[in-house]
Amino acid sequence: MSNLTGMWTLAQREISRFLRVWQQTIIPPIITSTLxxxxxxxxxxxxxxxxxxxxYLEFIIPGLLMMGVIMSAYMNTSSSxxxxxxQKNIQEVLVSPLAYWQVxxxxxxxxxxxxxxxxxxxxxxxxxxxxxxxxxxxILLYFIIMVSIIFAFAGIATALxxxxxxxxxxxxxxxxxxxxxxxxxxxxxxxxxxxxxNFAKFNPILYMVDGFRYGFIxxxxxxxxxxVILVFLLVVGFGALCVHLFKIGYKLxx
Amino acid sequence: MGAxxxxxLKKIYPKIEALKGISLSIQKGEFFxxxxxxxxxxxxxxxxxTGLANKTSGDVMLFGKDIExxxxxxxxxxxxxxxxxxxxxxxxxxxxxxxxxxxxxxxSNLRKVRxxxxxxxxxxxxxxxxxxITLSGGMKRKLMIARALIHQPKILILDEPxxxxxxxxxxSIWKFIRKLNQEGVTILLTTHYLEEAEELCERIAIxxxxxxxxxxxxxxxxxxxEGERLCLTLKEEIKxxxxxxxxxxxxNGKIMTIALDSKKxxxxxxxxxxxxxxxxxxxxxxxxxxxxxIHLTNE
Numbered sequence: 001m002s003n004l005t006g007m008w009t010l011a012q013r014e015i016s017r018f019l020r021v022w023q024q025t026i027i028p029p030i031i032t033s034t035l036x037x038x039x040x041x042x043x044x045x046x047x048x049x050x051x052x053x054x055x056y057l058e059f060i061i062p063g064l065l066m067m068g069v070i071m072s073a074y075m076n077t078s079s080s081x082x083x084x085x086x087q088k089n090i091q092e093v094l095v096s097p098l099a100y101w102q103v104x105x106x107x108x109x110x111x112x113x114x115x116x117x118x119x120x121x122x123x124x125x126x127x128x129x130x131x132x133x134x135x136x137x138x139i140l141l142y143f144i145i146m147v148s149i150i151f152a153f154a155g156i157a158t159a160l161x162x163x164x165x166x167x168x169x170x171x172x173x174x175x176x177x178x179x180x181x182x183x184x185x186x187x188x189x190x191x192x193x194x195x196x197x198n199f200a201k202f203n204p205i206l207y208m209v210d211g212f213r214y215g216f217i218x219x220x221x222x223x224x225x226x227x228v229i230l231v232f233l234l235v236v237g238f239g240a241l242c243v244h245l246f247k248i249g250y251k252l253x254x
Numbered sequence: 255m256g257a258x259x260x261x262x263l264k265k266i267y268p269k270i271e272a273l274k275g276i277s278l279s280i281q282k283g284e285f286f287x288x289x290x291x292x293x294x295x296x297x298x299x300x301x302x303x304t305g306l307a308n309k310t311s312g313d314v315m316l317f318g319k320d321i322e323x324x325x326x327x328x329x330x331x332x333x334x335x336x337x338x339x340x341x342x343x344x345x346x347x348x349x350x351x352x353x354x355x356x357x358x359x360x361x362s363n364l365r366k367v368r369x370x371x372x373x374x375x376x377x378x379x380x381x382x383x384x385x386x387i388t389l390s391g392g393m394k395r396k397l398m399i400a401r402a403l404i405h406q407p408k409i410l411i412l413d414e415p416x417x418x419x420x421x422x423x424x425x426s427i428w429k430f431i432r433k434l435n436q437e438g439v440t441i442l443l444t445t446h447y448l449e450e451a452e453e454l455c456e457r458i459a460i461x462x463x464x465x466x467x468x469x470x471x472x473x474x475x476x477x478x479x480e481g482e483r484l485c486l487t488l489k490e491e492i493k494x495x496x497x498x499x500x501x502x503x504x505x506n507g508k509i510m511t512i513a514l515d516s517k518k519x520x521x522x523x524x525x526x527x528x529x530x531x532x533x534x535x536x537x538x539x540x541x542x543x544x545x546x547x548i549h550l551t552n553e
Contacts, residue, residue, distance in 0.1 A: 003359040010356075013353045092357065096354075253305070
């Protein structure tokens with residue numbers, strides 16, 4: 001039984017949920033990125049030499065954009081699903097004939113849309129301050145969509161696992177934020193000492209930021225294909241994990 | 255083919271065996287009651303049927319569809335009215351139904367028609383634009399019934415549907431679900447109000463400590479405790495006289511209740527035995543389901 005209407009209804013609900021509070025879901029990451037652009041790029045950036053042949057402002061913008069996308073996608077699924085669990089209205093979905101993958105797809109679709117809106121917002125602000133040139137639109141779209149999907153899936157897994165608001169924040173605070181800041185948003189990995197360069201290569205967000213930056217400037221710290229493949233594998237891996245968790249009803253069903 | 259067929263259903267939690275292998279079959283169009291004290295396993299059974307809990311072992315089929323193998327088809331057959339309010343309290347009444355029916359694959363146009371119909375039938379149409387949180391307890395119950403019916407399920411499962419509602423609302427809910435049953439919907443009801451089960455159900459299973467201790471028609475269950483009770487209101491408080499100790503007598507202040515077994519207690523003897531008591535008022539009561547329930551569960 002294909003229930004595409006059901007899947008689209010759930011996606012619609014999720015989309016309306018974040019659009020209803022756009023001042024809380026769309027605007028803050030754009031403001032944060034604008035501040036970063038003004039402080040690091042516009043103000044301090046003029047004192048920093050060119051990185052990899054391009055201005056510092058142009059260098060950090062792809063990373064800032066990816067930061068906004070990552071957090072928006074993650075926050076959308078994690079907070080929505082956790083609150084649904086908390087208020088028990090997730091039961092409306094659990095008793096419905098929606099396939100497990102359809103539930104995940106609907107939640108993810110809304111998260112990707114939110115991430116794209118945030119990304120577009122940051123991009124518009126960036127064009128006001130920097131001389132950005134889009135090098136490869138396909139690479140940009142590939143990374144922005146695939147990374148949104150990865151973190152939407154990660155948000156779903158976290159919301160299923162978490163049993164309290166404290167636990168909900170553990171991953172965002174202690175894993176995603178540090179890995180993002182250390183993922184080459186503000187610096188090129190080649191600026192690091194050799195030992196730290198090796199450590200940095202274990203950070204998957206590095207590949208996401210680097211790959212996305214390639215879409216603008218046409219060069220990357222690591223081979224672009226490594227990044228493309230890693231991102232694809234992470235989508236498959238996290239997707240499989242989410243479907244499995246729904247199938248066994250992990251912390252969803254008694 | 256039974257509407258609901260449960261075979262040897264077990265549910266084991268880490269510290270408790272909630273269901274110890276229950277089996278029962280509910281026929282299409284039946285109004286079936288599942289009764290039992292708190293923690294007996296009623297809600298666990300319902301949650302397994304509806305996909306809110308995983309079974310440990312056993313088989314559950316809904317109109318021949320396995321609840322795990324064919325979970326999508328099985329869930330499309332069921333409408334659930336859960337015990338606790340589980341809708342988004344900050345959402346409008348109309349939207350709650352609009353989204354819930356969408357999950358069942360109902361087209362947008364058909365949804366609008368059905369929502370209006372069910373909200374009017376339940377007297378909630380005027381509240382359609384209100385947020386759920388602003389509704390009274392009775393209206394919230396009705397909203398959950400509306401939500402359960404919006405996809406026109408073949409089986410309606412009601413878990414304590416009238417808990418915490420006033421008498422008038424309760425009666426209107428009874429009338430509504432009785433009508434649904436007459437239209438062919440199979441109904442499985444759990445309730446703490448035994449009066450409710452007595453009023454509505456054709457067959458009843460009583461479950462306790464995860465086991466079905468009896469399953470029979472309501473009439474047969476009521477016959478289990480044949481007899482009547484004689485209720486006496488006394489003018490003054492007394493001790494139970496020695497000649498009444500052969501009966502099952504409960505004395506509560508000035509109220510004396512004598513349970514009579516129709517097979518061995520004869521009215522002439524009873525009336526002779528109560529002569530001399532300072533009786534102000536006397537009445538007889540037929541056994542109720544509640545008595546059967548207490549008798550069977552020893553609660």
